[in-house]
Amino acid sequence: MQMKNKKKVIIVTDGDKIAREAVEIAAKEKGCRCISSSAGNPTPLTGQQVVDLINSTPYDPVVVMVDDRGAAGKGQGERVMEYMIKHPDIQIIGVVAVASNTENIQGAHVDCAVTKDKEVIKGEVNKDGTPISDEAVIKGDTVDILNRYNQEIPLIVGVGDIGKMDDCDKTEYGAQITAKALGLILDNYKEGRTNLGLENRNT
Secondary structure (H helix, E strand, C coil), X not given: CCCCCCEEEEEXXXXXXXXXXXXXXXXXXXXXXXXXXXXXXXXXXCHHHHHHHHHHCCCCCEEEECCCCCCCCCCHHHHHHHHHHHCCCEEEEEEEEECCCCCCCCCEECCEEECCCCCEECCEECCCCCEEECCCEECCCCCHHHHHHHHXXXXXXXXXXXXXXXXXXXXXXXXXXXXXXXXXXXHHHHCCCCCCCCCCCCC
16 A cells, blocks of 8 residues: 655745745645645634645645734744644655744754855844854744644744844845745755754754
């Protein structure tokens, strides 16, 4: 019996209206299908509903948005993300981890980050996409759970607030930072690497 091919998925940890529009444009630019109905603040769907939508599309890879809307602890976005990571039909090929102004959070370890100037760095960026430290982390409201599944995610790319970043990621300009982050994940997957070789992510 032939094994079912797993759907390849990129997760983006933001889902408000501006982020949705930017992700839609960036995904199209990179040849991915965006599950637009996964957008929301917070995520409006259950994990199973998202998986059903992923499996119903003939396109691959698929980009899915998750969002906690600043909820403390494991919010709806992180629950959906965890469900996808654990699901046997889904292969997570990377996560675009989005910074926010959320306080008192641990943050997630990342392999790299993309600044508002489209530079790939080894450090941390803030909500504006500005480098703020050499620590390879991202601090946002839907990212803490990523540390628990470090080994299951080939590449985690940090970015600022999608669709914004001092207007550098605006949809009118093609959401270039978001597209750059998606491109890094896609290239990494195609080349069969486990990460970008930056050896930044702590386990």
